[in-house]
Amino acid sequence: MEFVQKFITTFQFIVEGLWVTIGVTVVALAVGFVLGILAGVARVYGNKFLAGIGTTYSVVVRAVPVIVIIFILFFVISSLVDLTAFWAGSLALGFASGAYQTEIFRGALRSVSGGQMTAASAIGMSRWQAIRHIILPQALRLALPAWGNEATLVLKDSTLVFAVGVPEVLRRAEYVKARTFDPFFAYSVALLLYLALTLVTTQVLRQAENRYRLRL
Amino acid sequence: MTNSEAAKTQPIVRLEDIYKAFGVTEVLKGVSLSLMPQEVVVLVGPSGTGKSTLLRCVNLLSRPDKGRIWLEELEITAPGVNEDKVRQRVGMVFQEFNLFTHLTALENVMIGMTKVLKMDKRAAHAKALEELERVGLANRADHYPAQLSGGQKQRVAIARALGMDPHVMLFDEPTSALDPELTGEVLAVMQKLAFEGMTMMVVSHEMGFAREVADRVVFMEGGYIVEAGPPEQMFDHPQVDRTRVSQ
Numbered sequence: 001m002e003f004v005q006k007f008i009t010t011f012q013f014i015v016e017g018l019w020v021t022i023g024v025t026v027v028a029l030a031v032g033f034v035l036g037i038l039a040g041v042a043r044v045y046g047n048k049f050l051a052g053i054g055t056t057y058s059v060v061v062r063a064v065p066v067i068v069i070i071f072i073l074f075f076v077i078s079s080l081v082d083l084t085a086f087w088a089g090s091l092a093l094g095f096a097s098g099a100y101q102t103e104i105f106r107g108a109l110r111s112v113s114g115g116q117m118t119a120a121s122a123i124g125m126s127r128w129q130a131i132r133h134i135i136l137p138q139a140l141r142l143a144l145p146a147w148g149n150e151a152t153l154v155l156k157d158s159t160l161v162f163a164v165g166v167p168e169v170l171r172r173a174e175y176v177k178a179r180t181f182d183p184f185f186a187y188s189v190a191l192l193l194y195l196a197l198t199l200v201t202t203q204v205l206r207q208a209e210n211r212y213r214l215r216l
Numbered sequence: 217m218t219n220s221e222a223a224k225t226q227p228i229v230r231l232e233d234i235y236k237a238f239g240v241t242e243v244l245k246g247v248s249l250s251l252m253p254q255e256v257v258v259l260v261g262p263s264g265t266g267k268s269t270l271l272r273c274v275n276l277l278s279r280p281d282k283g284r285i286w287l288e289e290l291e292i293t294a295p296g297v298n299e300d301k302v303r304q305r306v307g308m309v310f311q312e313f314n315l316f317t318h319l320t321a322l323e324n325v326m327i328g329m330t331k332v333l334k335m336d337k338r339a340a341h342a343k344a345l346e347e348l349e350r351v352g353l354a355n356r357a358d359h360y361p362a363q364l365s366g367g368q369k370q371r372v373a374i375a376r377a378l379g380m381d382p383h384v385m386l387f388d389e390p391t392s393a394l395d396p397e398l399t400g401e402v403l404a405v406m407q408k409l410a411f412e413g414m415t416m417m418v419v420s421h422e423m424g425f426a427r428e429v430a431d432r433v434v435f436m437e438g439g440y441i442v443e444a445g446p447p448e449q450m451f452d453h454p455q456v457d458r459t460r461v462s463q
Contacts, residue, residue, distance in 0.1 A: 119314035119373075122275060123328035123380055124304030133331050138318045215362035216317055 010176055010185040017172035018193060024090045024158040024168060029151055031094025036101025037136075043102065044109040045131055054102060061099035067160050069096050074164040089161030097154050104150060108143035109135060141214040148205035152198050159194075169193050226288065228253050228384050228415045229274055234283035236269055243269045244280070245439035251384065256416045258426040258447075261436035267419040270436070271386050274417065275306040288383065304332060307377030311389040313369040315361040321348060321372045322357040325379045333380065347375040351405050367398035371405055378409075385409065387418040427451055 035057075042054035061069070073095075074088040083091070112135050120130035162171040169190050176186040227250040236244040243266040251257055259267040272278035273285060276292060276299045285293045292302045316324050325344035329335040335343070348354045351371040361369055370390055377385060387406065391399040403425050410416055410429050420426065426433050426447055433450040435443045443456045 115312055115314035122303055122308040124300045124332045126300050129331055134316055
């Protein structure tokens with residue numbers, strides 16, 4: 001009975017961090033999505049200059065540990081601009097994810113058959129119109145499986161923002177451990193919450209994949 | 217001479233001394249050709265002789281290295297000409313259909329109207345249905361390309377090009393990727409278009425179609441036009457040996 005009681009109290013405390021974890025993940029994925037699309041399109045369809053920026057971003061950021069980027073944003077950048085720990089952490093995570101998403105979208109853009117661009121040009125679309133209305137909608141569908149994988153990675157990487165004190169699931173588990181000197185309940189609850197979140201995310205993305213599958 | 221007669225005497229497409237090379241391979245070595253309004257010209261000849269390249273020059277999908285091209289009164293090879301605007305006036309149908317895979321048949325026909333011609337959605341919808349009707353596929357409007365047969369895909373591709381109200385239609389081996397039993401439905405649509413007065417430039421190996429529908433057959437080989445003339449002359453009394461052998 002004591003076991004159950006202990007579990008429930010711990011759960012009730014840590015679960016409040018769930019919204020923070022979801023918040024960090026959603027912000028990071030959204031920021032990464034925008035950066036990834038921009039850099040991906042720049043690399044595949046941009047001129048030398050834009051492609052160079054896209055490549056540099058992707059190569060450099062993927063070579064740096066995410067935690068370092070978080071620290072730079074939190075300790076360096078936030079001394080110049082007013083950033084809360086939540087925003088510093090989320091944006092840093094998004095900046096990192098953007099580099100990986102760049103690769104995902106670059107691959108997807110390249111796998112859209114060249115005939116699609118030719119056909120779009122042939123009905124008088126400008127290059128930009130063709131990318132926006134013909135190439136991107138197909139590339140996004142092709143990117144969904146890989147993007148879903150990236151989403152679960154970012155979800156799990158969201159634990160890293162605990163290092164700058166964002167009260168997400170892992171941080172709150174740390175609080176419990178520090179107070180009770182009992183790591184078992186604290187980490188078990190955290191584990192179960194991440195497991196549940198990841199399973200729900202994968203399910204939702206699988207549905208999306210089936211719904212938007214590109215039939216060739 | 218009335219104005220409309222004057223317009224009729226002006227070519228829709230005029231190619232003058234076109235040269236094109238890919239790397240060291242010279243594909244077109246000085247080709248000149250004109251298309252009059254409502255004329256159907258079929259380009260024939262062995263593979264790799266520049267027929268498709270010549271066709272692609274007409275809507276600037278391929279830019280000639282040398283030579284000039286007019287689309288009606290406009291010299292499209294002149295510097296500063298907007299390629300996208302040129303292509304709005306020239307319909308093109310490809311060997312591998314190239315339908316937009318994420319769009320239904322109807323949306324494939326509509327998208328050029330709404331995004332390029334900026335028509336409003338309802339007008340575009342109505343016109344797209346008309347174009348699908350024209351190629352006999354109104355009942356497939358909501359099908360995705362993957363749900364259509366090759367022949368149906370190609371007919372949708374024709375409808376997509378027609379939706380832009382082109383002044384001339386280019387066909388690049390439109391039936392070469394089709395099973396033999398599906399070529400008939402595509403050729404029938406093309407024949408109907410020709411009958412309705414569409415100006416057409418067709419690259420094809422379908423000699424039956426050339427004989428029946430073409431006003432002029434142009435035989436190309438090695439980057440040159442070897443012989444050109446009405447189909448009766450080309451098929452029954454060719455002037456050049458090579459034309460005779462090719463039949």
